[in-house]
Amino acid sequence: MKLGFNEATCMRSSTVEVDLTLCEENGYDYIELRLEMLQDYLTRHGLDELKEYFDTHHLKPYAINSIDDINFRTPEEWAQLVENFTFVCEVSEVIGNPYIVLVPTIDQELATTKLESEILEESVRNLKELAEIASAYGVKLAFEPIGDRYSICNSLRLAHEIINEVNREDVGLSVDCINLYMHDKCSDVGYIEKIPGEKIFLFHICDCEDLPLGTLNHSNRLMPGDGCIPIREIIDALRGTGFDTIASVELFREEYWSMPPAEVIEMAADKTRQFL
Ligand code: ZN
Numbered sequence: 001m002k003l004g005f006n007e008a009t010c011m012r013s014s015t016v017e018v019d020l021t022l023c024e025e026n027g028y029d030y031i032e033l034r035l036e037m038l039q040d041y042l043t044r045h046g047l048d049e050l051k052e053y054f055d056t057h058h059l060k061p062y063a064i065n066s067i068d069d070i071n072f073r074t075p076e077e078w079a080q081l082v083e084n085f086t087f088v089c090e091v092s093e094v095i096g097n098p099y100i101v102l103v104p105t106i107d108q109e110l111a112t113t114k115l116e117s118e119i120l121e122e123s124v125r126n127l128k129e130l131a132e133i134a135s136a137y138g139v140k141l142a143f144e145p146i147g148d149r150y151s152i153c154n155s156l157r158l159a160h161e162i163i164n165e166v167n168r169e170d171v172g173l174s175v176d177c178i179n180l181y182m183h184d185k186c187s188d189v190g191y192i193e194k195i196p197g198e199k200i201f202l203f204h205i206c207d208c209e210d211l212p213l214g215t216l217n218h219s220n221r222l223m224p225g226d227g228c229i230p231i232r233e234i235i236d237a238l239r240g241t242g243f244d245t246i247a248s249v250e251l252f253r254e255e256y257w258s259m260p261p262a263e264v265i266e267m268a269a270d271k272t273r274q275f276l
Contacts (some may be wrong), residue, residue: 002029004248012257016041030062061097071105089137104153111150142201144174147182176204197242204250223271
């Protein structure tokens with residue numbers, strides 16, 4: 001697997017410029033840009049500069065994160081989402097970014113009232129609409145189930161059913177260690193092997209603290225190997241599907257945001273490489 005860096009890891013302490021330089025220096029193959037950091041970068045630079053950077057360095061873009069809350073939006077919210085999404089497609093086409101990460105809605109009211117059949121049907125409809133837009137720009141969609149209790153799609157099983165129903169080559173899955181763990185403490189890692197490798201577009205690698213489900217959240221993410229997630233088992237299962245493309249380190253931890261990005265990005269490369 002190639003080494004990827006997701007900009008969430010230093011999002012409160014870094015910029016796109018700094019992440020690019022440090023990732024290149026530390027031998028990362030790919031970077032996943034974050035939308036709000038990209039928008040900040042574009043207040044200082046043109047998109048052509050970003051394209052030029054990727055054209056002349058080893059580091060390449062892999063995905064842009066993320067279009068959130070894609071379910072059960074009001075018409076106004078959906079219009080805004082489509083506008084943001086279209087902007088991400090335009091950027092992706094210019095810089096040669098292949099994937100956009102899409103995330104289900106997290107909402108207690110929705111998560112406790114919507115039937116799974118309704119969630120499936122609505123997700124399929126929304127993903128198809130967005131994929132139709134993205135196809136004009138040559139960009140693919142990676143749908144990531146989020147393990148939180150009130151995420152309306154918190155299992156890999158449901159996300160898999162959704163993308164199967166969408167049935168497009170350009171719509172697949174993003175598999176994230178903590179999202180698997182937050183769902184069921186990784187009690188069914190073998191499920192991964194039911195997914196054809198070509199439907200897995202992205203793998204987010206991280207570890208987490210040994211906290212009970214219900215308490216555990218994304219701020220408890222840790223460097224790979226420092227926590228309780230069975231990362232090797234997950235990677236073995238991913239390889240079993242034929243997926244062997246990328247492990248992209250994605251952390252949302254205050255502690256890392258308070259450290260110098262140079263230290264975090266180097267540490268993340270070292271910690272992640274042991275799993276590649
Ligand atoms: Zn993720």
